[in-house]
Amino acid sequence: MSAPEASGAGGGLGASASAGAGDPEAEALLRSVRFGSDGLVTAVAVDSVDGSVLMLAHMDRESLGLTLKTGVMTYWSRSRKRLWVKGETSGHTQRVVSASIDCDGDALLFRVVQEGAACHEGFRSCFFRLRRGGTWEIQGRPLAKPD
Amino acid sequence: MSAPEASGAGGGLGASASAGAGDPEAEALLRSVRFGSDGLVTAVAVDSVDGSVLMLAHMDRESLGLTLKTGVMTYWSRSRKRLWVKGETSGHTQRVVSASIDCDGDALLFRVVQEGAACHEGFRSCFFRLRRGGTWEIQGRPLAKPD
Numbered sequence: 604m605s606a607p608e609a610s611g612a613g614g615g616l617g618a619s620a621s622a623g624a625g626d627p628e629a630e631a632l633l634r635s636v637r638f639g640s641d642g643l644v645t646a647v648a649v650d651s652v653d654g655s656v657l658m659l660a661h662m663d664r665e666s667l668g669l670t671l672k673t674g675v676m677t678y679w680s681r682s683r684k685r686l687w688v689k690g691e692t693s694g695h696t697q698r699v700v701s702a703s704i705d706c707d708g709d710a711l712l713f714r715v716v717q718e719g720a721a722c723h724e725g726f727r728s729c730f731f732r733l734r735r736g737g738t739w740e741i742q743g744r745p746l747a748k749p750d
Numbered sequence: 751m752s753a754p755e756a757s758g759a760g761g762g763l764g765a766s767a768s769a770g771a772g773d774p775e776a777e778a779l780l781r782s783v784r785f786g787s788d789g790l791v792t793a794v795a796v797d798s799v800d801g802s803v804l805m806l807a808h809m810d811r812e813s814l815g816l817t818l819k820t821g822v823m824t825y826w827s828r829s830r831k832r833l834w835v836k837g838e839t840s841g842h843t844q845r846v847v848s849a850s851i852d853c854d855g856d857a858l859l860f861r862v863v864q865e866g867a868a869c870h871e872g873f874r875s876c877f878f879r880l881r882r883g884g885t886w887e888i889q890g891r892p893l894a895k896p897d
Contacts, residue, residue: 628884645806647794656796704877705805722852729854739779
């Protein structure tokens with residue numbers, strides 16, 4: 604796993620003044636978030652229209668701060684090891700409608716307005732393979748070309 | 751983080767014959783799952799009735815195999831470092847209706863029949879705190895006493 608910053612309240616790179624992007628509300632909200640030992644928290648994005656789960660990804664302190672401040676879903680890409688404004692190249696952005704935190708503070712749920720496809724493979728949702736017996740069967744068709 | 755087993759296909763304790771609980775379908779499904787370096791994959795449980803997100807937790811190879819075989823949501827508890835049949839003590843079980851896997855194979859989505867409260871704090875969903883400005887505000891009331 605990527606390890607962009609140390610874990611724990613007040614620790615790591617992400618605890619700098621820019622973590623909450625200088626936004627007092629974002630800073631306050633971040634205090635309740637329990638980042639893992641890899642400095643990341645899990646974020647689930649659901650469609651604000653029908654509540655369906657679109658994708659699951661991760662945020663570090665900085666990307667979560669930016670998401671809370673800007674209202675534009677911004678993740679930490681574990682594969683590319685950098686901030687990732689969802690849709691920055693594809694145009695398939697996610698605008699935040701609401702944000703919730705779970706009981707343990709280590710997972711976040713965002714209702715979003717999804718432009719086009721959430722999945723880099725062009726499907727509306729990343730969860731497009733459904734169990735059928737012993738296989739994962741593709742459901743539906745891509746809305747867009749893969750990124 | 752807990753590290754119940756090594757990661758990677760065929761690696762670790764969980765790759766034993768019992769990983770898929772001896773079930774050929776479960777064994778086949780497990781081959782598409784990418785467990786993290788901690789041996790875990792993220793699982794999201796949503797309510798089969800209204801699609802709302804109930805909770806997010808983790809599964810190792812064995813607990814996922816058991817979930818796929820038995821149809822009863824079984825997690826790996828990172829805090830208790832052991833298999834955790836959801837509801838085993840509270841009675842708040844989750845029966846699997848369907849299972850999906852995401853594009854990267856590192857997250858799973860289960861539609862479940864939830865008995866009572868998914869959250870150990872007694873709320874139907876673990877995501878019972880909604881952002882209001884700079885605070886996370888509790889929504890609704892617990893259905894049950896905390897576990």
